Amino acid sequence: MSTVDQLAVRLDDAVTSRIAIPSSGAGTGLDVPTAYRVQQAVVDRRLARGERAVGLKLGLTSRAKMTQMGVDEVIWGRLTDAMRIPDGGTVRLDDHIHPKAEPEVAFLVEGGAVTAVAPAIEVIDSRYVDFRFTLPEVIADNTSASGFVLGAWQPIPDGIDNLGVLLEVDGRAVQVGSTAAILGDPRRALSDAVRLADVNGVDLADNSILLAGAATAAVPLRAGSYVRVTVERLGTASLRVGS
Amino acid sequence: MTDVARAAALLRAAYETGKPVPPLRGEVLPTGDVDAAYQVQQAQVVAWEAAGRRRVGAKVGLTSAAVQQAFGVFQPDFGVLFADMAVPDGAEIDRGRLLQPRVEAEVAFVLGADLPFEQVTVADVIRATDHVLPAIEVVDSRIAGWDISIVDTVADNASSGLFVLGDQPRRLSDVDLRLAGMVLEHAGEPVSVGAGAACLGNPVHAVAWLAQTLAVAGAPLVVGDVVLSGALGPMVPVTAGASYEARISGLGSVRACFEVGETA
Numbered sequence: 178m179s180t181v182d183q184l185a186v187r188l189d190d191a192v193t194s195r196i197a198i199p200s201s202g203a204g205t206g207l208d209v210p211t212a213y214r215v216q217q218a219v220v221d222r223r224l225a226r227g228e229r230a231v232g233l234k235l236g237l238t239s240r241a242k243m244t245q246m247g248v249d250e251v252i253w254g255r256l257t258d259a260m261r262i263p264d265g266g267t268v269r270l271d272d273h274i275h276p277k278a279e280p281e282v283a284f285l286v287e288g289g290a291v292t293a294v295a296p297a298i299e300v301i302d303s304r305y306v307d308f309r310f311t312l313p314e315v316i317a318d319n320t321s322a323s324g325f326v327l328g329a330w331q332p333i334p335d336g337i338d339n340l341g342v343l344l345e346v347d348g349r350a351v352q353v354g355s356t357a358a359i360l361g362d363p364r365r366a367l368s369d370a371v372r373l374a375d376v377n378g379v380d381l382a383d384n385s386i387l388l389a390g391a392a393t394a395a396v397p398l399r400a401g402s403y404v405r406v407t408v409e410r411l412g413t414a415s416l417r418v419g420s
Numbered sequence: 421m422t423d424v425a426r427a428a429a430l431l432r433a434a435y436e437t438g439k440p441v442p443p444l445r446g447e448v449l450p451t452g453d454v455d456a457a458y459q460v461q462q463a464q465v466v467a468w469e470a471a472g473r474r475r476v477g478a479k480v481g482l483t484s485a486a487v488q489q490a491f492g493v494f495q496p497d498f499g500v501l502f503a504d505m506a507v508p509d510g511a512e513i514d515r516g517r518l519l520q521p522r523v524e525a526e527v528a529f530v531l532g533a534d535l536p537f538e539q540v541t542v543a544d545v546i547r548a549t550d551h552v553l554p555a556i557e558v559v560d561s562r563i564a565g566w567d568i569s570i571v572d573t574v575a576d577n578a579s580s581g582l583f584v585l586g587d588q589p590r591r592l593s594d595v596d597l598r599l600a601g602m603v604l605e606h607a608g609e610p611v612s613v614g615a616g617a618a619c620l621g622n623p624v625h626a627v628a629w630l631a632q633t634l635a636v637a638g639a640p641l642v643v644g645d646v647v648l649s650g651a652l653g654p655m656v657p658v659t660a661g662a663s664y665e666a667r668i669s670g671l672g673s674v675r676a677c678f679e680v681g682e683t684a
Binding site for chain 1: 596598599600601602603605608609610611613614615616617618621653667668669
């Protein structure tokens with residue numbers, strides 16, 4: 178088995194076993210192009226189990242995270258239908274390793290055009306111990322993708338570059354931010370995604386949901402809590418955390 | 421000389437020489453004695469007014485959960501604003517007036533009525549607000565290295581420096597301050613982001629706290645006062661020659677431009 182396949186199997190097993198794997202640090206020799214091949218292999222294993230590809234997510238879309246990881250370009254991962262959580266639905270902690278929620282904005286891409294926007298929650302769940310990983314490692318791990326909640330789709334209003342964003346847990350605001358944290362304007366995520374999809378041969382028309390990136394830091398999910406994201410002018414998306 | 425007088429004299433010297441002084445807490449003022457710190461602030465305010473400075477309002481500080489946690493306090497603080505601290509939108513700011521400036525974006529309230537009540541509701545604040553403006557507060561510390569506790573910052577007029585007000589007034593009824601997004605940009609890059617809820621849940625709450633606190637202290641907010649209600653995102657150290665633009669959703673934008681000069 179190739180090293181690409183070996184790492185893909187370990188990452189995929191971590192999803193099903195809920196046991197995180199340790200980061201190998203800088204010594205692995207994994208480079209970014211190889212990491213995306215691992216990601217593809219991880220996603221292919223999901224598709225082989227009957228999941229359907231439904232879109233893309235972008236990561237490292239804030240200046241702070243780019244600086245933290247020492248990069249100047251966004252990274253991307255793949256979304257499948259099995260990751261979708263209904264708005265107001267329940268996320269079970271037992272199905273995850275150490276899940277966190279992030280407030281996001283989602284776009285709907287249909288027939289090559291962006292037709293709608295929605296408030297969203299992304300649930301991330303790194304398959305690495307303590308969310309510690311190198312850049313190629315997180316790319317290989319499908320950029321920690323685990324789940325997502327979409328609020329109501331709606332036409333894109335004028336000016337979405339500075340909408341207030343609240344992440345509330347049990348009715349208390351725990352993260353406050355703005356869509357400006359997403360590349361200065363989440364619409365820039367669209368052009369990045371279109372370019373990345375093109376370069377990587379991903380058909381965006383068939384993969385129509387695009388998670389544009391986090392507007393604030395991520396918040397760990399705790400059993401029994403209710404998480405709601407509110408985006409100014411776009412509305413809300415929410416989930417419950419079950420044990 | 422009393423502790424209060426000594427602390428006020430040290431801070432005055434920092435303004436005059438442009439050289440910050442060591443922290444006051446534990447040395448000149450008892451650690452944790454916030455009342456004494458407000459006496460130091462008041463002593464300076466009295467001296468400034470005697471020197472002819474025109475008082476135009478007040479600022480609220482320590483309004484974010486993260487900052488309160490860092491300071492180990494669970495209430496805001498306030499400082500006094502004077503007319504000569506106001507800088508026109510986009511005007512060059514003379515670095516010589518500042519020691520170690522930082523910028524933060526806020527909502528400024530301009531009052532259309534007095535708020536003399538020792539018990540104040542949000543409804544009182546909404547009724548008394550004539551209009552709101554986007555603002556950049558240029559905060560500054562006379563304490564070396566911004567090594568401040570609650571006592572240091574209160575004594576030092578709540579780390580006030582200068583402020584820039586936007587000039588397009590909006591009615592409170594036309595904006596949703598709680599959800600209003602804020603971005604502070606430098607050279608097209610967001611350097612601080614947030615929203616109204618970062619300021620005590622809603623900037624209106626900060627004004628209510630201030631009105632009540634000042635009324636109890638016997639110096640209530642009055643018609644025409646400007647209130648800087650507190651930062652909507654993290655404050656950012658100023659780079660020499662930099663221009664910062666704050667945009668607050670529904671309120672428009674405002675700019676603070678700093679002269680190229682030596683950095684503090």
